[in-house]
Amino acid sequence: MSADRIETAAEAMEAEALPHAHVVHTDPDAKSTEDEPLPKSVTAKPQKAKSPAEWAYQRMVLYIKNFEEQLDDQHEIAMAFAGDASGVMRIEGMGYFDPDIITFYGTDPTGARTQLVQHVSQLSVMLRALPKGVAKEAPRRIGFRLVDDLDAQITVRSEPQKGS
Template identity: 55%
Template sequence: MTEIRTTAEAQEEAALPRAKVVHTASDAPQTAEVKPLPPELTREPPEDKSPAQWAYERVLLYIQNFEEQLKEDEEVVLGLTGGEAGVLQIEGIGFFDPDILTFYGTDEYGARTQLIQHVNQLNVMLIAQPKLPEDEAPRRIGFRLARALEEDSKAQKTPPKQEA
């Protein structure tokens, strides 16, 4: 049977990003693909975003979702794929339009580290590792980044002040 949709429904469906996930375990935790997008990410249509901005926003969702599943004594690190560079304790993420993502942090030896990645080469592995004992509470970078995204969104809505 053919489903009939209005033009508005078809346009809305085309504008929404599509995602899907299948897990082997029926009790697997919810993942970023099936959760609703935060309002900050839906204010600007995906087709108006650069590949870097869109990749950046989705990586934030994956990190935040991963962190929601961590134990209190764990933190997320980024496993650098495609080489033997090790891991990076994420301390910041940025993008530079149209096609660059940057991950800032420290490696397993405490050295300051920055990964500059073209969106076409994006391979990120999130790893749960024990947090350092001297850290009183685990750092949750995904939630900080989401908060920054919200603040950026609010700042874009506020018209600049005009001087008299």
């Protein structure tokens, strides 16, 4: 806000309700999650009304989607367990359990099914690009499905309930 503009009470309340983010890169043209406009599915419900799990889940969805948008057709998203020697998991699903649990579903490099259940206060994930499976025709993208799911949740919440 410039010094010569007076903010209305409504504008101040809206600015307070919206999440704030900031990023700086060595490459000024780098595409960053923090610089992208937030989808309606993230802003429809006030941040303060969300559980820590829901809020962490929504932001992870945005980071995953942004990371996948920068991958070529030969790579898929995976995550390494930051601060842990457990290895790498190809991300195939993600969820949350209120009030404070985030869950990642996937497979490790050997194809074994894996699941990470993590408390939001311990959330520390390194996103990685792994070569896609040899037998797969196209890389599988979870980020776009996650964003579609967020949008579908908004549609369901905004529709009138039967009997109302």
